[in-house]
Amino acid sequence: EDQVTQSPEALRLQEGESSSLNCSYTVSGLRGLFWYRQDPGKGPEFLFTLYSAGEEKEKERLKATLTKKESFLHITAPKPEDSATYLCAVQAGSSGYSTLTFGKGTMLLVSP
Amino acid sequence: EAQVTQNPRYLITVTGKKLTVTCSQNMNHEYMSWYRQDPGLGLRQIYYSMNVEVTDKGDVPEGYKVSRKEKRNFPLILESPSPNQTSLYFCASSLGRGAYEQYFGPGTRLTVT
Numbered sequence: 394e395d396q397v398t399q400s401p402e403a404l405r406l407q408e409g410e411s412s413s414l415n416c417s418y419t420v421s422g423l424r425g426l427f428w429y430r431q432d433p434g435k436g437p438e439f440l441f442t443l444y445s446a447g448e449e450k451e452k453e454r455l456k457a458t459l460t461k462k463e464s465f466l467h468i469t470a471p472k473p474e475d476s477a478t479y480l481c482a483v484q485a486g487s488s489g490y491s492t493l494t495f496g497k498g499t500m501l502l503v504s505p
Numbered sequence: 506e507a508q509v510t511q512n513p514r515y516l517i518t519v520t521g522k523k524l525t526v527t528c529s530q531n532m533n534h535e536y537m538s539w540y541r542q543d544p545g546l547g548l549r550q551i552y553y554s555m556n557v558e559v560t561d562k563g564d565v566p567e568g569y570k571v572s573r574k575e576k577r578n579f580p581l582i583l584e585s586p587s588p589n590q591t592s593l594y595f596c597a598s599s600l601g602r603g604a605y606e607q608y609f610g611p612g613t614r615l616t617v618t
Binding site for chain 1: 509538545546547548549550553563564593595597603604605606607608609610611612614
């Protein structure tokens with residue numbers, strides 16, 4: 394069974410204080426790892442897709458990296474508007490269709 | 506604007522009263538899916554559809570039905586809602602069965618009393 398574990402569950406940062414969120418996964422045949430941002434009461438918003446170990450993607454203050462066992466979402470010099478829950482999801486399986494398995498998320502609060 | 510829409514956004518109903526939550530996407534996506542999100546449990550998939558007239562169960566399908574008669578629409582049907590179906594529901598769509606990102610709707614908050 395595919396498993397996705399995110400840590401920490403919650404993280405409080407001061408504005409400008411860089412940090413990283415972790416997503417560790419156990420799957421058989423990773424096809425893609427996804428990062429989403431979710432604001433309270435709203436639908437998840439797509440951030441990145443990573444397909445293979447060593448891959449990195451960046452968007453503004455966010456940078457996602459991938460190894461064979463985990464992914465990190467690095468937040469550089471965060472601002473209060475980066476406060477949200479960040480979700481990690483994996484799609485696995487060597488053939489055919491496979492569902493997305495989501496982690497429970499990391500709730501990030503950035504204080505001014 | 507490319508989007509996934511859901512209606513209603515909020516719904517309070519009573520046990521046993523059939524209801525339908527609609528979902529529509531304007532991106533010509535083949536794949537659509539329904540999730541529920543509960544505190545401490547995260548997002549869990551209810552049903553998905555890989556194309557018109559093709560649907561399959563996700564992780565938590567009990568108590569739900571879906572249909573896919575048109576590519577753009579994927580309604581979620583609760584024929585006899587129960588209080589344990591009180592949750593936040595999201596519809597999502599993506600290009601196809603591969604590792605494509607999913608685009609989520611704004612959510613429907615359902616309360617069953």
